[in-house]
Amino acid sequence: MLRLLNIEFLKLRYSRSSKILILTYFILITFIALIASIEFPIGNMNFRLADQGIFNFPFIWHFNSFIAATLKLFLAIVIVSMMSNEYSNRTLKQNLIDGLSKKEFILSKFITVMVFSIVSTIFLFVVSLILGLSFSDYNEFSIIFSDLEYILAYFVKLTGFFAFCLFLGILVKRSAFALGFLFIWWIVETILYAILKWRIFKGSDIADKIVQFLPLESMSNLVKEPFSRLNAVQTAANQLGSAFEKDYTIHWYQILIVIVWTVLFVYFSYALLKKRDL
Amino acid sequence: METILSINQLTKVYGPLKAVNNLSFTIEKGNVYGILGPNGSGKSTTLGMVLNVVNKTSGEFKWFDGAESTHEALKKVGAIIEHPNFYPYMTAAQNLELVCKIKGVPSHKVEEKLEVVGLLDRKDSKFRTFSLGMKQRLAIASALLNDPEILILDEPTNGLDPQGIHQIREIIRKIASDGTTILLASHLLDEVEKVCSHVVIIRKGVKLYSGPVDGINASHGFFELEAENTELLQQFLNEHPSIGKVSLKGNLVTAIIEEPMSASDINQYLFEKGLSLSYLIKRKESLEEQFLQLTNQTTA
Structure with a gap:
């Protein structure tokens, strides 16, 4: 297993574009801290975003994992191209001839993806912890370490998304087209949801129940947008008389759905590679 | 092995x-x-x-x-x-x-x-x-x-x-x-x-x-011969029991060998018949010729 990781590490290490993207990704995560310094004047009051409670424990776990998750596209580009470049450089063929089995090949890619997710999760945890400790209004130990399931959800979400990228890289074989395909897939899911919600099952929540099983939707369901949880937004909504209730908690079955997709995508990648003549 | x-x-x-x-x-x-x-x-x-x-x-x-x-x-x-x-x-x-x-x-x-x-x-x-x-x-x-x-x-x-x-x-x-x-x-x-x-x-x-x-080819090779009297040469070769097909290209006569036979054998045979050769060589088909023969056989 270490051998496979080593092989993959060598391939990435010398690729300048991959290095730049990976570095950008991690730097951007630290830049979440910059949100703290956003200030804008309302009337003669200075409105500081950090004072709105976004860095309060345990809300910060939710907020930061949502913000950090939007950055995953940077790593997605790296992952899609590390897969499809093996096709365009024909190095996949050479790797197999040199004695790597198809199973090992997929495994080496998946382990790398796992390492990306793990490192990113740890990174997010540390950044959030530091941010929280400097800005949070509550610093009791029990509060700091509550709601940590968002960090777990973040990890599962990232792994699932990257496994999807791997699969697309193998399926489409060209990085640009694979990313395009990812976008199209997202549009299809959105349209499907719209049709189910507003046409077929109008006025009920059956549509949501179905859509939560789709890959991208299930991943985005894991960490829902945190903005409507902010006090300011809640108050504003209350004043407008449209108080809304939303379920922000992470359910075990949501995690399970994403894990199932992850397993399926890795398996499909392997099956596809096994079936193909190179 | x-x-x-x-x-x-x-x-x-x-x-x-x-x-x-x-x-x-x-x-x-x-x-x-x-x-x-x-x-x-x-x-x-x-x-x-x-x-x-x-x-x-x-x-x-x-x-x-x-x-x-x-x-x-x-x-x-x-x-x-x-x-x-x-x-x-x-x-x-x-x-x-x-x-x-x-x-x-x-x-x-x-x-x-x-x-x-x-x-x-x-x-x-x-x-x-x-x-x-x-x-x-x-x-x-x-x-x-x-x-x-x-x-x-x-x-x-x-x-x-x-x-x-x-x-x-x-x-x-x-x-x-x-x-x-x-x-x-x-x-x-x-x-x-x-x-x-x-x-x-x-x-x-x-x-x-x-x-x-x-x-590749079980054949015994072929002779390439030249003499002043090409017609006589062809006639003698055709009479020889170990020689198969004889063909002419320009002045060069090609004779396929059907039984093991050396260049001196054929030289002696022709000399006894009163014909002297100006050119004689025994050759085996090159791989290319053998290859073409082999691949053509199965085309038909």
Whole structure:
């Protein structure tokens, strides 16, 4: 297993574009801290975003994992191209001839993806912890370490998304087209949801129940947008008389759905590679 | 003899096309084999199947004693398929280190093998800056990293200039003289004739011949003769019981030999008949002629 990781590490290490993207990704995560310094004047009051409670424990776990998750596209580009470049450089063929089995090949890619997710999760945890400790209004130990399931959800979400990228890289074989395909897939899911919600099952929540099983939707369901949880937004909504209730908690079955997709995508990648003549 | 690879009834079907049809042969240790066939005859497909990149339709193949899985066995094999495939953004040495990791050999081999193919001074240049000849030599170095039991080369000189071809052939000859088994696929006959001891000839996925290079054609060769009186020469030759077909091209008479017979035999026979020759040579068909004969036989 270490051998496979080593092989993959060598391939990435010398690729300048991959290095730049990976570095950008991690730097951007630290830049979440910059949100703290956003200030804008309302009337003669200075409105500081950090004072709105976004860095309060345990809300910060939710907020930061949502913000950090939007950055995953940077790593997605790296992952899609590390897969499809093996096709365009024909190095996949050479790797197999040199004695790597198809199973090992997929495994080496998946382990790398796992390492990306793990490192990113740890990174997010540390950044959030530091941010929280400097800005949070509550610093009791029990509060700091509550709601940590968002960090777990973040990890599962990232792994699932990257496994999807791997699969697309193998399926489409060209990085640009694979990313395009990812976008199209997202549009299809959105349209499907719209049709189910507003046409077929109008006025009920059956549509949501179905859509939560789709890959991208299930991943985005894991960490829902945190903005409507902010006090300011809640108050504003209350004043407008449209108080809304939303379920922000992470359910075990949501995690399970994403894990199932992850397993399926890795398996499909392997099956596809096994079936193909190179 | 130790068997390195045995192929049994191997078949590959692409849609309506039978690329490889019930192909069987074995590779023994220490020989240099050529797989000969026109373009599109199934050479690369066959190699692709034994190298784990093309899925077979039916039949089987066995590496060594068949105890290991194919990908484990491939770690003891060195192979180059068509054009060299490496990571363009990595240097020669980095690419070879990666191959070392895959094959599980220590990376100190890298410099040694770069030396063999004469690329040591370019080891820190990126692969994409290499010329085709250099890429091909790097591919050979990569195939040699594990000191393979067998070296498989698929069209190694394809697209190279004469100098590049010469360099590659020299390298192959050097490797062969070290006792490494080599399997060389090519459509270039002189290439096979120059380096191979055994040959497998395939056409449209069907095996036509497999065995030693000089055993392709059982014929005893032919004479080329010239004399002042060409008509008389032809007449005497036709009367000789061991001579088959006699044909004339310009002043040159060609006589196919049907029974073992030396040049002095025919010289003496004609001299006794009162005819003196101005030109006499006994020849065997070149591999090219034999190959064309063989492939044409089955066209009809």
